[in-house]
Amino acid sequence: MFGRTLTFSIFSAIAFPALAGASDITGLWARGDGKARVQVEKCGDDFCATNVWVKPGTPRERVGDKLVMDVQPISANRLEGKAKDVRRDLTYNMEITVNGDAMQTKGCLLGQIICKSANWTSLQ
Known part of the structure; x- marks a missing residue:
């Protein structure tokens, strides 16, 4: 949700403005440790969280790493x-x-x- 970014990240995952129902996680998100940003968007029936920026020197992560998430709402958030x-x-x-x-x-x-858990802030 959110590479490893949303990857747990994100996106090691991934994805991630306020939700219109729990299923809308789309947008640009910054990971709490300041080492990655991911773009979450629909890809078919799933969501894809893609690293669009990774802090230089961050091991095991790179721009373009993708997490494909098959997630369903279980509550409003x-x-x-x-x-x-x-x-x-x-x-x-x-x-x-x-x-x-x-x-x-x-x-x-x-x-x-x-x-692994990660905190994210919307950049929208």
């Missing part, structure tokens, strides 16, 4: 589902919570054993 890190060929369980212009993503591997 929460989505859950799966996310695929295209470059790394990894699939995560994904949770996205949006509150106004703030978003939190959580991606987990191996069930819920290895998880």
